[in-house]
Amino acid sequence: MSELPVVVVGAGPAGLSAAAHLVERGERVLVLEAGDRAGAAVSQWNYVRLFSRWSELVDPAAERLLAAAEWARPDGDTYPTGAEWADLYLAPLAGVLGDRVRFGARVVGVARRGRDRVVDAGREDEPLTVHVRTGEAEERISARAVIDASGTFGSPNPLGGDGLPAVGEKAAAARIGYRVPDLGAERSRYAGRRVVVAGSGHSALTALVVLAELAEQAPGTKVVWLLRRGAVGNVFGGGESDQLPARGALGSRARKAAEAGYVETVTGFRTSAVERGEDGTLSLESFDGHRVEGVDEVVVLTGFRPDLSWLSEVRLDLDPVLQAPSKLAPLIDPNVHSCGTVYPHGENELRHPEPGVYLVGMKSYGRAPTFLSLTGYEQARSVVAAIAGDHEAASRVELVLPETGVCGGAGVFDAPQEQKNSGGCCGAPETVDVAIGLAPGAR
Numbered sequence: 001m002s003e004l005p006v007v008v009v010g011a012g013p014a015g016l017s018a019a020a021h022l023v024e025r026g027e028r029v030l031v032l033e034a035g036d037r038a039g040a041a042v043s044q045w046n047y048v049r050l051f052s053r054w055s056e057l058v059d060p061a062a063e064r065l066l067a068a069a070e071w072a073r074p075d076g077d078t079y080p081t082g083a084e085w086a087d088l089y090l091a092p093l094a095g096v097l098g099d100r101v102r103f104g105a106r107v108v109g110v111a112r113r114g115r116d117r118v119v120d121a122g123r124e125d126e127p128l129t130v131h132v133r134t135g136e137a138e139e140r141i142s143a144r145a146v147i148d149a150s151g152t153f154g155s156p157n158p159l160g161g162d163g164l165p166a167v168g169e170k171a172a173a174a175r176i177g178y179r180v181p182d183l184g185a186e187r188s189r190y191a192g193r194r195v196v197v198a199g200s201g202h203s204a205l206t207a208l209v210v211l212a213e214l215a216e217q218a219p220g221t222k223v224v225w226l227l228r229r230g231a232v233g234n235v236f237g238g239g240e241s242d243q244l245p246a247r248g249a250l251g252s253r254a255r256k257a258a259e260a261g262y263v264e265t266v267t268g269f270r271t272s273a274v275e276r277g278e279d280g281t282l283s284l285e286s287f288d289g290h291r292v293e294g295v296d297e298v299v300v301l302t303g304f305r306p307d308l309s310w311l312s313e314v315r316l317d318l319d320p321v322l323q324a325p326s327k328l329a330p331l332i333d334p335n336v337h338s339c340g341t342v343y344p345h346g347e348n349e350l351r352h353p354e355p356g357v358y359l360v361g362m363k364s365y366g367r368a369p370t371f372l373s374l375t376g377y378e379q380a381r382s383v384v385a386a387i388a389g390d391h392e393a394a395s396r397v398e399l400v401l402p403e404t405g406v407c408g409g410a411g412v413f414d415a416p417q418e419q420k421n422s423g424g425c426c427g428a429p430e431t432v433d434v435a436i437g438l439a440p441g442a443r
């Protein structure tokens, strides 16, 4: 078993961070990436500028590996686009990892060798097996541990207010997008059109900002912003009190766009159906009969969910609400948390009944929003330490995340309760973190 590799699923920021830590610890690692490049998911939103700076987007172990290869570290105080993050950091990192990273390799199943999830007998003596599809070929790889860092970008939530596709949503697919509009490549699709944006997270705010800018330039462009919640409440975030200034600024710009009249805001709208009119436009109907008519395009940014289909044969302990590891879920539940703070957590919170199987990165958050790559890096460090048997390092978790400046939970689905800023939704104590060198408010 000890000679078998640790298989990492996904060559995104979290997966490559885990691989860098495994290499540093002299462990055998194989990264399987479904896409044709490192950061294949990030590359799909390559035109979006991140609200984290380079200094918050580079994993320490990865940096050490890259430094040995004379990597040109970007200025830590600047903000990359998705393309820059992928091209200037993830691709060089995969380059340094060499043939430990396989592209075009989609993981389609993980199990315990010769045993489904029911069978106890001999389970602990058998390695894990990873089923991989490469083009038409299929193979099975034995592994001593599996780190699933496959993200959630491939599984966007639908428009339907109940979490299922709205009636007619699939039929209207040609007019519905599930990512921030790329006005470089898709300007004509949205210019002069009536565009619905559904969602209230950072991607939805980004879409409001770019479409409002388009509305300024292209007469006739109208934006209708659909929210499930009963009031806008704290959707725009903490503005200047956000400890990630660019994230705060994003919220302020979206607020300006909404207040400048470029955006018509509709709250309490849970989409139940999408109908296509004779003129080709769409009508959206909510569960309580409200309608938004004459829609040309819909941008659905209602969050993501984990693809758990290929993990059906291993024993996971997932929260029934968020589909995140049960010990982590209470720390990130948007029903009660909106400050973006998550207590330091690592292998202990990410461990499952199936030994050696971990979800890290965006996927570890299940359906919860506000994941930051800093969290994925700390998760990877702790999980790898545990796999290598260094339990002291695994349990020494250190992470302080920049707070959003708003607290008190989302109250997303009904009229939000009054937001009080005293003590915060998780009463997070103010601390200074030497390991990452971030101090709340210190920039």
Ligand SMILES: Cc1cc2nc3c(=O)[nH]c(=O)nc-3n(C[C@H](O)[C@H](O)[C@H](O)COP(=O)(O)OP(=O)(O)OC[C@H]3O[C@@H](n4cnc5c(N)ncnc54)[C@H](O)[C@@H]3O)c2cc1C
Residues within 6 Å of the ligand: 009, 010, 011, 012, 013, 014, 015, 032, 033, 034, 035, 038, 039, 040, 041, 042, 045, 048, 049, 050, 051, 052, 105, 106, 107, 108, 149, 150, 151, 152, 153, 154, 180, 203, 360, 361, 362, 363, 371, 372, 373, 374, 376
């Ligand atoms: C528009 C946008 C902006 C964001 N901005 C920020 C920001 O400013 N700061 C921040 O900290 N975070 C930000 N995030 C959140 C988060 O950090 C990123 O999403 C980050 O890419 C998550 O890293 P990951 O490695 O967990 O997942 P991903 O980057 O999604 O990587 C997962 C990889 O796994 C691969 N994969 C998927 N399924 C399989 C399979 N079955 N087999 C093999 N490979 C598979 C995918 O192709 C992908 O390459 C942003 C997210 C989005 C969508």
